[in-house]
Amino acid sequence: MKKVLFLIHDLGCGGAEKVLTNLVNNLDKTKYEVTIQTLFDVGINKKYISKKVNYIGGWKKMFPGNVTLMKLFSPKFLCKLIIKEDYDIVVSFLEGPCSRIVSSYNGKKAAWIHIEHASEKTISSSFRSFKEMNNCYNSFNKIICVAETVKSNFLRLSDVKCPCEVLYNVNQTDYIIEKSLEKQDSVLHNDDCVNIVSVGRLIINHKGYERLIAIHKRLLEQGVNNKLYILGEGPDHKKLQALIDVLGVKETCVLLGFDDNPYKFVANADLFVCSSYKEGFSTAVTEALVLGIPVVSTEVSGAKELLGYNNEYGIVTDNNENALYEGMYKMLTKDGLLIHYKKQAEIRGKKFSADKTTKAVEKMLESL
Template sequence: MKKVLFFIPNLMHGGAEKVLVNLVNNLDRDKYDITVQTIFDEGVNKKYLKKDIKYKYIFKKLFRGSTTLFKLFKTKFLYKSLIKEQYDIVISYLEGPTARIISGCLDKNTKKITWIHTELYNENLFSIGFNSFEGAKSSYESYDKVICVSEKVKESFINISGIKQNVDVLYNVNETDDIIRKSKENIEDIQLNKSKINICSVGKVTEVKGYDRLAKIHKKLIDEGLDHNIYIIGTGEDEPKIRKYIKENKLENSFYLIGFKDNPYKYVSKCDLFVCSSYREGFSTAVTESLVVGTPVVSTLCSGAQELLGYNNEHGLVVENSEEGIYKGLKKLLEDKELLEYYKKKAAERGSFFSKEKTVEAVEKMLDEI
């Protein structure tokens, strides 16, 4: 049995945190003795870890400046101080501080894996959590395997780092059966207006998700007489700014920030369309989940979008990553009900490709062969 550690900053409500829990919960317990360790004992996803997954943390509470603090110490010292047990495989499940700490493992009997969830397309992004670009490159070169969540993320990683050896793509694990079951639950806290097209999005309400520009596009479409509602499921620091825009433009009855939901799938499945307005993604968990429940998708051209929706819009609409691109994509589907119905069928077909069984099997094969 292989002793495996997954290391991540926290288990808060992000996509990477969620798919890590999905992954470890489904790995074969006869083959792997699994520990999840966080830097901070924070997050809604912690409660979803199965009882036989060992869990530990370093700090009880999140505090500002932790990334800077870790940079003061050598990687070897950090690893020895923070990762106290012996493992066969140690995995940093996010870029940044955890990747730097795990790179400090010098034990030849321990295999090191790092997971990349986003496009590291410039030196600044590549170096987050590290003291320099060179330091980041040296750390990543020490890994036995670099796992990227999409082909675009892989391409970006190779381009910026020059590292080509042992860089592979594995798709995120989604609890597809669970998602479908939960999607059938009734919505009780809000009333969807069935006389309008209902559009939704799920994600942290942060700048990178582009919800501020989505609100502007919504206003433009409403002003043109294309009646629809938009529901944002999530929470984050951009909320006050977006709420201010909604109020100033009298959009309170059509653009809704409904907060974080334990079960977003019941909302997504009952909406007519899902929109991903992000500036950047790795391989969007929310888009994947939307396809699983059969809700058509319009997504900006960011990492993973074409792998999910097709390079020629076979399974959904991939639009230019701009306000104009999102506006044109939404307008097209708001005006063409037949096309919207067509993409509903295509979404369900594509969703089956990302079944839990296939994605878990691929990860286990990698862990067995490393």
């Protein structure tokens, strides 16, 4: 049995944290003794870790500027300080400090890359320099990217030469379907209009909810009777609520806040929308497909891998407000299109079953 450690910054409500929880819970425990270790012992996803998975918490409170502070110490010092036991494989599951730390581990190691970067400056922002970033990643046996676009972006911006492959995120498909059957207090039972849902952190410059709310109003003005529900919390909640009030759509646009079970809402929607400016490989879109819900997404990393390069399984638009509006308007007004994409979503969702994606990760671990 191989001892495998997954190191991550924390287990907050982000997509990578959720994916890691899904992955470790599904790994074959007859083959692997699995441990999650966090730099900071915080996050909603802690409670979802299986009892068959070991957990090592880090510092009890997460403080501002921790990434900058950790750059003051060498990867070797941090590795010795944080990773106390011996493992057959150590995995950095998130970019930044975790990759710096694991790069100095004396043994088999892999690093996950979840997002696209805009420049050499942003890709190396958690490191002391661009040179240190390349040296750290070149020490790994394998780099894992969550989408082909993430891989091509990483290789283009870096000077990393070690093997790099794509593995799709693990989702708890059976759990998602089971939880989707729970009642959601009739919030989305509006048969007289189209119900649109999006799920993500309320960060304006990331998730693009300010433009999604504006599109919601434009659709109303064009006679498309719809209601928009956004699930999630974040630092821009008040700004988005203020925008809803200014646009006069508080009766039709609702910020539902965070819910442990977003699936019961998504499953009752007519359309799921990803309005993000950037993603790695959208967990929320994948979950919508698993539930058979039609999707319109801006062109972010992984969108075409999920929805098809020719819109076979959903609609991918250019990453701007007008294009997203046109895609949503087309989906909601063209006869038969919602029904067509509902069937296509059901087909596509099967590709991302927990069994298939977990086995791909196990194959990678065996290859190290």
